[in-house]
Amino acid sequence: MTAVPLAEIVVALLLLASGGVVLLAALGLLRLPDFFLRMHAPALASTLAAWIVTLASIVHFSSRGGGLALHTWLIIIVLSITAPVTTIVLARAALFRRRQAGDDLPPPLGSGPPQA
Amino acid sequence: MSPLLSLAITATLVLYAVAMGIGLLRVMRGPSAQDRVLAVDFLYVVGMLAMLVLAIRYDSEMYFEGALLMVLFGFVGSVALAKFLLRGEVIE
Numbered sequence: 001m002t003a004v005p006l007a008e009i010v011v012a013l014l015l016l017a018s019g020g021v022v023l024l025a026a027l028g029l030l031r032l033p034d035f036f037l038r039m040h041a042p043a044l045a046s047t048l049a050a051w052i053v054t055l056a057s058i059v060h061f062s063s064r065g066g067g068l069a070l071h072t073w074l075i076i077i078v079l080s081i082t083a084p085v086t087t088i089v090l091a092r093a094a095l096f097r098r099r100q101a102g103d104d105l106p107p108p109l110g111s112g113p114p115q116a
Numbered sequence: 117m118s119p120l121l122s123l124a125i126t127a128t129l130v131l132y133a134v135a136m137g138i139g140l141l142r143v144m145r146g147p148s149a150q151d152r153v154l155a156v157d158f159l160y161v162v163g164m165l166a167m168l169v170l171a172i173r174y175d176s177e178m179y180f181e182g183a184l185l186m187v188l189f190g191f192v193g194s195v196a197l198a199k200f201l202l203r204g205e206v207i208e
Contacts, residue, residue: 004118012124015169019131022162026135029142029158035151042158045135050161053168060172072168075183079161082191086157090194093201094150 007063014056021049035094036106039087046083050076117175125173132166153197160190 021044028041054072061069098105139162142155164186171179 004120008118008121011172012121015124015128015172016131018165019128022135022165023131025158026138026162029155030138035148035154038151039154042154042161045158045165046161049165053165057168057172061177064175069177071177071180075164075168075180075187078184078187082187083161086191086194086198089198089202090150090153090157093153093198094148096202097148097150 005063007059011056011060011063014052014059018049018052018056021045021052025049036091039091039094043083043087046079050079122173125169128169129166132162132169136162149201150198153194153201156197157190157194160186160193164190 025041025044029038032038054076057072058069136159139155139159143152146152164183167179167183
């Protein structure tokens with residue numbers, strides 16, 4: 001049995017973990033009952049999974065020699081700016097559309113704990 | 117590249133593909149338009165992650181530009197769609 005470099009083991013574990021997290025986010029997107037609940041699930045993919053994959057790619061490209069390869073960090077920076085904006089705009093659109101349609105809305109913030 | 121890493125990359129891509137299939141199911145099933153926009157945004161993010169995994173697989177840094185573009189286009193597309201849902205027009 002040949003020795004596997006430590007960096008490759010770390011990269012493999014990180015990639016598998018990201019696959020699990022993304023699958024969890026997809027299951028949340030499928031199974032959660034309401035739109036405002038479903039909005040929470042994809043955030044798992046755009047934060048935790050993206051961070052894990054970025055770490056894996058930094059480890060991989062840094063372990064080839066030639067110094068620290070930090071350019072993947074740019075994707076995390078852009079993603080952490082854009083993801084909340086998308087979420088807020090989409091939530092506002094959903095609130096507006098529900099109000100237009102006359103459906104029930106989630107209670108406003110500060111009106112006590114949600115009922116179950 | 118060791119067989120371990122190659123296997124892990126294959127498994128990760130399969131997991132991503134399953135996740136994208138589930139996301140596609142949500143796009144088709146709806147039930148409301150904002151659900152579809154949310155699922156398309158999710159598909160963009162997972163596609164971007166797959167791009168980063170392919171960068172490791174093919175040991176090429178060219179994929180980063182693609183991933184970065186996918187982040188930006190996903191953002192622009194989702195915001196434009198949400199704006200359309202909000203007012204019925206994208207640019208006023």
